[in-house]
Amino acid sequence: MAANNLDMKIAPIEGIDRISRSRSLVGGDRTFFGLTIFASLLLIATLLALIVLLVVGSWPNIQYSGFNFTTSANWNPNITQNHPHEEFGILPYIFGTVVTSTIALIFAVPLAIGAALFIAEYAPRWLATPVSFMVELLAAIPSIIYGFWGLAVLVPIMYNVDLKTGKVSGVDAFLHDVIGKVPVLGSLFSTPGNGRSLLTAGLILAIMVLPTIMSVSREIILTVPSLQKEGMLALGATKWETIRKAVLPYAGSGIIGAAVLGLGRALGETMAVTLVIGNSSTAITPNLLSSGYTMSSSIAQKFTEAGSDPLYVGAIVEIALVLLIMTAIINGLARLLVIFSTSSALRGTRA
Amino acid sequence: MEQARSRALDAGVSPRERARFAVRRTVNLVMAGLVGLAALIGVAVMLFILGYVLVQGWQALSPTFFSQSAQPLDFDAKGQPIAGSGGGVLMSILGSLLILGLAALISIPLGLLAGMYLSEYGHGKFAFLVRYVADVMTGIPSIVTGVFVWSLVVITTGHFSAWAGALALSIIMVPIITRTVEEILRLVPNALREASYALGVPQWRTIVKVVLPSAASGVITGIVLAVARAGGETAPLLLTVLGNEAINWNPSQPTDALPLRIYDYATQPYAVRIEQAWGASFILIMVILVFSLLTRIATKGKKVG
Numbered sequence: 001m002a003a004n005n006l007d008m009k010i011a012p013i014e015g016i017d018r019i020s021r022s023r024s025l026v027g028g029d030r031t032f033f034g035l036t037i038f039a040s041l042l043l044i045a046t047l048l049a050l051i052v053l054l055v056v057g058s059w060p061n062i063q064y065s066g067f068n069f070t071t072s073a074n075w076n077p078n079i080t081q082n083h084p085h086e087e088f089g090i091l092p093y094i095f096g097t098v099v100t101s102t103i104a105l106i107f108a109v110p111l112a113i114g115a116a117l118f119i120a121e122y123a124p125r126w127l128a129t130p131v132s133f134m135v136e137l138l139a140a141i142p143s144i145i146y147g148f149w150g151l152a153v154l155v156p157i158m159y160n161v162d163l164k165t166g167k168v169s170g171v172d173a174f175l176h177d178v179i180g181k182v183p184v185l186g187s188l189f190s191t192p193g194n195g196r197s198l199l200t201a202g203l204i205l206a207i208m209v210l211p212t213i214m215s216v217s218r219e220i221i222l223t224v225p226s227l228q229k230e231g232m233l234a235l236g237a238t239k240w241e242t243i244r245k246a247v248l249p250y251a252g253s254g255i256i257g258a259a260v261l262g263l264g265r266a267l268g269e270t271m272a273v274t275l276v277i278g279n280s281s282t283a284i285t286p287n288l289l290s291s292g293y294t295m296s297s298s299i300a301q302k303f304t305e306a307g308s309d310p311l312y313v314g315a316i317v318e319i320a321l322v323l324l325i326m327t328a329i330i331n332g333l334a335r336l337l338v339i340f341s342t343s344s345a346l347r348g349t350r351a
Numbered sequence: 352m353e354q355a356r357s358r359a360l361d362a363g364v365s366p367r368e369r370a371r372f373a374v375r376r377t378v379n380l381v382m383a384g385l386v387g388l389a390a391l392i393g394v395a396v397m398l399f400i401l402g403y404v405l406v407q408g409w410q411a412l413s414p415t416f417f418s419q420s421a422q423p424l425d426f427d428a429k430g431q432p433i434a435g436s437g438g439g440v441l442m443s444i445l446g447s448l449l450i451l452g453l454a455a456l457i458s459i460p461l462g463l464l465a466g467m468y469l470s471e472y473g474h475g476k477f478a479f480l481v482r483y484v485a486d487v488m489t490g491i492p493s494i495v496t497g498v499f500v501w502s503l504v505v506i507t508t509g510h511f512s513a514w515a516g517a518l519a520l521s522i523i524m525v526p527i528i529t530r531t532v533e534e535i536l537r538l539v540p541n542a543l544r545e546a547s548y549a550l551g552v553p554q555w556r557t558i559v560k561v562v563l564p565s566a567a568s569g570v571i572t573g574i575v576l577a578v579a580r581a582g583g584e585t586a587p588l589l590l591t592v593l594g595n596e597a598i599n600w601n602p603s604q605p606t607d608a609l610p611l612r613i614y615d616y617a618t619q620p621y622a623v624r625i626e627q628a629w630g631a632s633f634i635l636i637m638v639i640l641v642f643s644l645l646t647r648i649a650t651k652g653k654k655v656g
Contacts (some may be wrong), residue, residue, distance in 0.1 A: 007478050027554050028553055028555050032554075033472060033555070036465065036471075037468060037472075039460075039461045039464035039468065040464075040465045040478075041459070042461060043526065044480065047487065048613070053502060053503055054495075054499060057502040081564060112389075113388075113389070114388070118389065122383060131393075133441075134394045135393040135397060137640075138396070140579070140640060140643050141400065141583075141636060142583025142610065142639065144617075145583075145632050145635065145636055146400070146584040146613055147614075147617070148628060149400050150627070151617060152407075164519065201614070210396075214393065236634060239376055239379055239642075240382040240383065241379070243382075264490055268491075268493070269491020270492070270585050275617060296494045297621075299494055299497075300586060300589060303498075303501065304593075313506055317498055320498035323495055324491065327491065327492055328490070
């Protein structure tokens with residue numbers, strides 16, 4: 001085409017040429033834009049499909065079990081003489097999820113805030129960077145390896161029996177002996193089990209959520225304007241007083257947001273918990289040393305049993321649905337808190 | 352001089368106030384100690400777990416561990432498993448690669464396109480929605496994704512498959528890649544785009560030929576990290592791939608995978624299997640750590656654009 005136009009060196013041809021070229025380019029732009037829109041729509045469609053299919057999949061059981069699903073403690077998926085009807089009640093699994101996540105937060109939050117303060121406020125730069133990197137490395141370790149490590153290392157620390165003398169030692173026995181007789185508090189450690197327990201699962205979860213809470217808290221603490229800290233220091237406050245009165249109140253809601261974000265991670269964690277929680281008892285007791293289930297570990301344990309029983313499949317899918325709803329609420333709350341905190345921090349620096 | 356300073360400070364200070372100063376100083380020191388202790392515990396726990404896995408796993412490695420697939424244990428006359436029997440993890444590694452490869456084929460183009468949409472075109476309400484959806488999806492527990500694909504693919508087709516596993520991993524990877532790509536492309540200075548427009552280059556060619564290459568290292572880092580994260584995922588694979596003694600190169604059949612092999616062996620009563628589980632953990636954690644560290648080093652100090 002260019003060859004044909006060679007001897008027609010007049011302006012309009014060049015103009016037409018340019019217009020036609022640019023039109024094809026606009027076409028390219030349109031196609032590319034369409035592709036990116038398509039990918040974005042697919043992302044939204046995936047989330048919608050996930051929600052819709054979880055609801056549709058659990059529908060047989062929603063109709064069958066109704067609200068008993070979340071309020072009943074009876075899980076009898078097989079029809080036997082004693083249980084003429086299938087029963088699906090996941091209250092013990094919800095209980096296990098809540099208890100293990102709470103234990104995880106109780107241990108992880110103070111450690112995470114401490115480590116975040118150390119990195120952001122105390123440590124010199126040459127120390128802060130590697131410490132921060134090493135704690136964050138915890139987030140790179142896969143969940144299955146936490147579970148295996150917990151099973152091989154943490155469970156024997158919690159419960160150890162000497163094969164010759166039959167003497168039981170370990171943290172579980174220690175807690176039972178020392179705190180077991182205290183009223184109220186003792187009921188948490190009333191009966192030691194075999195080391196695979198809600199407490200062990202909570203401890204593993206604490207290690208796993210530590211990097212999440214630590215790095216978000218550190219970012220929030222770094223947004224505290226230094227003028228505010230310098231003001232406190234200039235008035236003669238000690239370092240700790242500055243942190244307690246000027247840093248922590250300022251970063252407070254953001255740190256709570258970080259903790260809730262960690263909670264969101266802990267709620268859905270599966271493999272690590274499955275390996276150390278025991279998956280045997282469905283009793284709801286305050287005893288943290290007993291084994292139990294969480295919602296996610298019950299899915300991992302039971303999905304192969306469901307086979308082609310649509311009701312059982314529905315029950316498994318509904319556990320996932322309830323878990324999704326719980327984490328969605330928790331994550332939404334966390335995001336609001338972090339957004340609120342960082343935006344108020346931004347307003348602070350401008351003021 | 353120190354004495355002179357404290358004498359000057361003490362001048363006109365009552366004993367009660369001096370006691371209060373002492374308390375404040377002590378509290379300050381104690382809290383500094385506690386804060387340092389918290390950081391120390393965090394680092395110590397990390398080193399303990401990582402060190403334990405690496406030391407135990409290193410002892411389990413042998414040439415046959417890499418060259419054989421998983422096999423049944425051989426037992427001696429006493430009914431004890433013979434050390435060194437039971438094969439290796441070759442097929443688990445290949446199975447993981449197959450699933451991850453398929454997942455990468457699905458998720459990298461989609462993640463890149465959605466990320467480019469958000470950074471280059473996304474200003475309005477639709478972009479806000481896409482961003483929000485991606486954030487929500489990164490917060491979904493991986494077991495829920497697993498159940499979704501299980502009920503969508505496994506229950507309806509009647510069997511577990513590598514495709515189902517790849518689909519589950521893609522659902523985890525796409526939102527991560529989308530958000531990383533968006534954040535990194537946003538760092539590319541507008542001057543580059545404008546210079547390209549000024550030369551008459553259309554927007555899509557500007558994005559593909561100018562914006563994307565100048566942010567290449569960051570984009571690759573984001574993708575590698577997403578793949579590394581998906582490589583360690585176990586729960587969704589359990590529900591979709593299930594595991595198999597050998598690899599199946601046919602993606603519509605169940606296949607073996609490294610995390611599933613660890614899960615299987617970790618709960619077995621034989622020391623030989625436990626040792627193999629440590630070996631498999633070693634391989635998994637080394638691959639993930641090496642990739643994380645390499646990408647971190649590769650991008651260190653480099654400003655995008």
